[in-house]
Amino acid sequence: MHDVIILGGGPAGYLAAERAGGAGMNVALVEKRNLGGVCLNEGCVPSKTILHSSKLYSHALHAQKYGVSAKEVSFDLATVMQRKNKIIQALRKGIGTTMKKFKVTVEGGEGRILPKKGDDFQVQVGDKILAGKKLLITTGSEAIRIPVPGADQDFVYTNREILDIDFIPQNFVVIGGGVIGLEIATFFAEVGSKVTVVELLPAIAGPIDSEISGILQKELAKKGITFKLNCKVTAIGDKLVTYEADGKAESVSADIVLMSVGRRPLTKDIGLENLNVYIERGAIAVDEHGRTSIPNVWAAGDVNGTSMLAHTAYREGEVCINDMLGKPDIMRYNAIPGVIYTHPEVATVGYSESEAIDKGHQVASAKLPLSYNGRYLAETEGGRGICKVVIDKTYGTLLGVHIIGSACSEMIYGAAAMIEAELRVEDIKEIVFPHPTVSEIIKDTLRHAKT
Secondary structure, X not given: OEEEEEEOOOHHHXXXXXXXXXXXOOEEEEEOOOOOHHHHHHOHHHHHHHHHHHHHHHHHHOHHHHOOOOOOOOOOHHXXXXXXXXXXXXXXXXXXXXXXXXXXEEEEOOEEEEEEEOXXXXXXXXXXXXXXXXXXXXXOEXXXXXXXXXXXXXXXEOHHHHOOOOOOOOEEEEEOOOHHHHHHHHHXXXXXXXXXXXXXXXXXXXXXXXHHHHHHHHHHHHOOOEEEOOEEEEEEOOOEEEEEEOOEEEEEEOOEEEEOOOEEEOOOOOOHHHOOOOEEOOEEOOOOOOEOOOOOEEEOHHHHOOOOOHHHHHHHHHHHHHHHOOOOOOOOOOOOOEEEOOOOOEEEEEOOHHHHHHOOOOEEEEEEEHHHOHHHHHHOOOOOOEEEEEEEOOOOEEEEEEEEOOOHHHHHHHHHHHHHOOOEHHHHOOXXXXXXXXXXXXXXXXXOOOO
16 A cells, blocks of 8 residues: 555656655556656756857857858767667666665556555556555646647657657758757758748747747748748648648648647546546646545646646645645746757746736836847857746746746756746846856846836
C-alpha cells in the first residue's frame, strides 16, 4: 500500500515524487517511457542543446564583426546529436538517483487507473496492480497533428522525431509559428536549411506583445526564415506543403515538415472514466490546490491544461504534495515566466499592457531599446532588442516585463520575483543591479515610466 501513486514521470511527476518521498510518504511513480517526460527527452533540454550548437556555429561564421576570423568552420550534426543524447542520459540518471535517494518506487510501463477498491486507488502497470491512498495524475501532453491529407507521411515529424534527425534537410517547412516551431526553425536556419514557417494567425509566437513579435519575426528573417502568415495548410503532398493564402492555393517544397501546432493533455486511455474525473475542454479540471473533482485525486502539469510549461509543472506538483500533507499552499499563475529560445531570445512575465487594462488596472508603461545598455552593445552587433514594462498606476507595483534580446531567459526570473512579491517601482529602484549587465535594462526602463 502506497501513500500516493503518481501517474507520469515528467517534471510534475518526478518533482512531486521527490517532495513526497522527502516528507516520508511511501511513493510509487509510474512512467511508460523515460523519467523526465517530454521536457527532458523530447523537448526543452534536447532542443536547447542543439540550439546552443547552432548558435556557436552561427557566431563562428559571423565572428569577423567582432574582430575574429574563423576559417573552415563546419557543422557536424552527428556529434551534436551524440552530445544531446549524452546530456539526456546524464539527466535521466540523475532523476533515477534522486528517486532512489527518496525511496520512491519507480514502475516502468503504461499505467491505467482501475475502479477503486474500497477507499483505495488502484493502478495497473503490466501484470502488477498498485494500491494507494492518494492519486496524482501527471501524464503530460502530446503533439497535435492537424487533420489534413498527407499529415501521416513519414517525412512529417513532430517534436519527438525532429530531435533525432540524422541529416540537415535542404528545404524545411514548419507548420505553426509558436514557441516550439520557432525554436526548431532557428536551429535549421542557422545550420543551412531553407526554412519556411506557415502560420494560420497574422503574427508569430502566440499571445506575446505584438511589438516584440514583430521584432522577432524581422530578426529571424535575417537568418533566412520565410514567414507565410494568415495561411492555412490544406494538404501535404509528395515533399510539398500546400496552403491557402488570400483565397489562393500556394505551395512550398519540403524535405522535412515539422508539425508544430500545439499540444493537448494526455487524458485518454489512462482509466479516468473509472473514477469519473471531471474533464473540461480535454483537460483535467483542478482547483488552486491541484485537486480534481474526486476526493484524494490531484492533477498537475500539462494534463490540467492551465500553463503547459515545465517550470509551471514543477510548482503545480509541489502544491499538490503540500496539499496532501496539509501544508497551506496554492498555485498562482500571475508570475509564470515564458521564454522562446530563439536567437534572439524572448522572455516575458506577468501582464502585457492590454491584458492589464482588461484586468481593470490603471496602467503606466515604458520601453527602452536594448542598445541603451552597455553590456548588450558590447556583445551584440547589429541586433535589435527592447524591454517593456507594465506598471499599476494606483499602487505603483510592477505587473509585467517583456524583453527580446540576449540573455533575457537568464534574468526574467528576477522580474518574476518582483511581480510575485508585489514590489513597487520605488522598491525596485533601490535594488542594486550588477554593472555592466543586460539585466540593468529592467531597472532603467522602470525609471523611464511615468507613474
